[in-house]
Amino acid sequence: MSNLNPSLPLAGVRVLDLSRVLAGPWCGMVLGDLGAEVIKVEHPKRGDDTRDWGLRIGSTETAYFNSVNRNKRSVSLDLQTAEGQQIARDLAQKSDVVIQNFKFGGMEKLGLGYEQLKQNHEDLIYCSISGYDRTGPEAARPGYDLVVQGEAGLMALNGEAGQPPLKFGIAAVDMFTGMYSAQAILAALFERQRTGKGHHIEMALFDCGLMITSYCGVEALIAGEDTPRYGNAHPSIVPYGVFDAADGPLVITVGNNNQFARFCREVIERPDLAEDDRFQTNIGRAANRAVLVPEIDREIGRRERRSLLDRLTQAGIPCGEVLGLHEALTSKRAHDAGLVTTHPHPEVGSTQVLAPPWRFDGARLPVRSAPPRLGEGTDDVLQTLLGLSGEQLSRLKADGVI
Structure with a gap:
């Protein structure tokens, strides 16, 4: 054949x-x-x-x-x-x-x-x-x-x-x-x-x-009820999701406490957030996301995407653009x-x-x-x-x- x-x-x-x-x-x-x-x-x-x-x-x-x-x-x-x-x-x-x-x-x-x-x-x-x-x-x-x-x-x-x-x-x-x-x-x-x-x-x-359903399924069994829905955000990790820069969306995934400290100091220039007791751990950040995320949204929204991506990369924080499907398929990376x-x-x-x-x-x-x-x-x-x-x-x- x-x-x-x-x-x-x-x-x-x-x-x-x-x-x-x-x-x-x-x-x-x-x-x-x-x-x-x-x-x-x-x-x-x-x-x-x-x-x-x-x-x-x-x-x-x-x-x-x-x-x-x-x-x-x-x-x-x-x-x-x-x-x-x-x-x-x-x-x-x-x-x-x-x-x-x-x-x-x-x-x-x-x-x-x-x-x-x-x-x-x-x-x-x-x-x-x-x-x-x-x-x-x-x-x-x-x-x-x-x-x-x-x-x-x-x-x-x-x-x-x-x-x-x-x-x-x-x-x-x-x-x-x-x-x-x-x-x-x-x-x-x-x-x-x-x-x-x-x-x-x-x-x-x-x-x-x-x-x-993976970890969401296991959490639902443990909690005895449906897990909350977070859209583009992560149910357990904060900040982790899609954010709107001044000129378009990007993905930011802050995976641990050290990354969060660098994110606050080197990317959005808000050391006060890194020093806040409520946000010292990921569990604390997840519990207080309603307070933290609006502050992050505000800082991200007044900066341009390319500048943010450069800063995030230099700080060792995983990040990326949000591309259209055709953009992704025809990208240099693909x-x-x-x-x-x-x-x-x-x-x-x-x-x-x-x-x-x-x-x-x-x-x-x-x-x-x-x-x-x-x-x-x-x-x-x-x-x-x-x-x-x-x-x-x-x-x-x-x-x-x-």
């Missing part, structure tokens, strides 16, 4: 990605970024749902789809046909990992459930992603990121005090579920080297959504790090693809192939892996199977 690289960590691992939308495809992309060969199965006409979401790129891609499907091949296959199901079973038998997020029981109806596939493939690693616990009463409920953000308490901890619950700007539950799923698959691959056996990994959006790559596209000339975040031995893992057009790898994959002839492929296309 054209996008394989034998030097990457997961070279030689084949993944059959039967998932769609975000959590499952994100998991598959992580494995693909690490070097696995990822075969993404999609409906021949509709493709993944996200091929119809957001800004269009060519005739079959969108920004949403492209954000989670780099380093994959697309095979178009109608799983509602008997022949399509058999082809998928044959591909699964030649794969190390299967990822699916069909409705509960849906894969079993297609003959593609874990118990069905593992009979002739004991070392298969099979990852099922659902909305809720597959052993509980809500197993059949569909899972959606926004619903789970509400049910897991994430919306309740996000946003400003006194304002309605607020979702994250991205589908955080889907993305974390995809990353947790990839971690579990990597652990199963590692264990398989010792035991020769596979696993059925079961992941739920709700479980992952609850996990990412360019120098190689985080945005450009690839040829047969319809629109070129397309931009974000690069994987990992570096191994100093080198960023490559984008081996841009997100695929719908079905672009069908003929190659089915000929190479399953030995189908040109005549067979033509008949399958005529029948709408591929």
